[in-house]
Amino acid sequence: MSGQSLLVPGKLSPTRTVPASIPRPEYVGKQGPTPYDGPEVQDAETIERMRIAGRIAARAMEEAAKLIAPGVTTDELDRVAHEYMCDHGAYPSTLGYRGFPKSLCSSVNEVICHGIPDTTVLKDGDIVNLDVTAYIGGVHGDNNATYLCGEVDEESRLLVERTRESLNRAIKAVKPGRRINIIGRVIESYAKRFGYGVVRDFTGHGINTSFHSGLIVPHYDSPHHTTEIKPGMTFTIEPMLTLGTHEYDMWEDGWTVVTKDRKRTAQFEHTLVVTETGAEILTLP
Numbered sequence: 001m002s003g004q005s006l007l008v009p010g011k012l013s014p015t016r017t018v019p020a021s022i023p024r025p026e027y028v029g030k031q032g033p034t035p036y037d038g039p040e041v042q043d044a045e046t047i048e049r050m051r052i053a054g055r056i057a058a059r060a061m062e063e064a065a066k067l068i069a070p071g072v073t074t075d076e077l078d079r080v081a082h083e084y085m086c087d088h089g090a091y092p093s094t095l096g097y098r099g100f101p102k103s104l105c106s107s108v109n110e111v112i113c114h115g116i117p118d119t120t121v122l123k124d125g126d127i128v129n130l131d132v133t134a135y136i137g138g139v140h141g142d143n144n145a146t147y148l149c150g151e152v153d154e155e156s157r158l159l160v161e162r163t164r165e166s167l168n169r170a171i172k173a174v175k176p177g178r179r180i181n182i183i184g185r186v187i188e189s190y191a192k193r194f195g196y197g198v199v200r201d202f203t204g205h206g207i208n209t210s211f212h213s214g215l216i217v218p219h220y221d222s223p224h225h226t227t228e229i230k231p232g233m234t235f236t237i238e239p240m241l242t243l244g245t246h247e248y249d250m251w252e253d254g255w256t257v258v259t260k261d262r263k264r265t266a267q268f269e270h271t272l273v274v275t276e277t278g279a280e281i282l283t284l285p
Contacts, residue, residue, distance in 0.1 A: 004125065006262055007108055009251065010118035012101060013075050016082045018091055025135050025211065028096040036210035041232035046139060046208060047273050047282075050234060053090065054141030054271050054282035057134035060084040061143060062285050064104065064132070070124040070150045074106035077130060078117035085134050093133035093140050093211055100255060105131035105144070110262045112240050112248055113202050114255040124150035127160055129267050133211065140211050142236050143283035144269040155243065156264055159196070163241045163266040166190050170219075170237045174272065174279035178229050185221040187239045197246035199265070202257065204236040207271055231274050234282070238269030 018024070027033035042050070064081040082103035085092050092103030100116070107115035107129040108122070122128060131144035146160045166187045173186045183204070191198050198220045206215030218225050219239040244263035250256065259265050272279040
């Protein structure tokens, strides 16, 4: 991995179109979304619609991930996910969100999150995160995962495996009556066993009819986030672990976030609904 070149911005393809028959989120064509003022606890009908959105997002991500291989561009991954969502009547939630130009986020190697798909060509040994959100039935389903491209070094492979495990452990910690910071406490305590950094400034979030409801789900042990977890709440958990510092820089595009020391990072995410006894994953294919 020591010989791995750092990522540089590629060129963007033209904006992909979405059939006019597919309903858009309210923020499309605006500078930003209307602030959400509804409840974090959702009714059964909304949750059922979120199952549909989550399933489409998960399957779109799976379809794009099938193409991950040396020589493939991140723009091609975006095309596949975009077409899958549109073919299934869903709008790609990231497309036009605060001006984001593509239908998924593709974050390679040292990119923590929000990488923009472009002419970047994947190389043997890369790790790449795909973050896909689908909007259908007036609600969003949001998930991401980090994939291996070709033959990946052991240090990176373990980072990916352990980041997935940190999400699994965090999901198991979700119980009604607990505070939301139990999630970050579990993730951070696990990551510390391996000396990993835990990104602090990008978090999980409430999600429902709003892409980001305002509820914050930190991935570190934060004494300030004490919202009580209640049945029917819907939110994402999406830990970002790094081989070095949790500090970051942002590219001039205003989106792409990279580790300050340019060491590798991995992320996994699911959208959840809190049940009477724990949590149900809504983003399963």
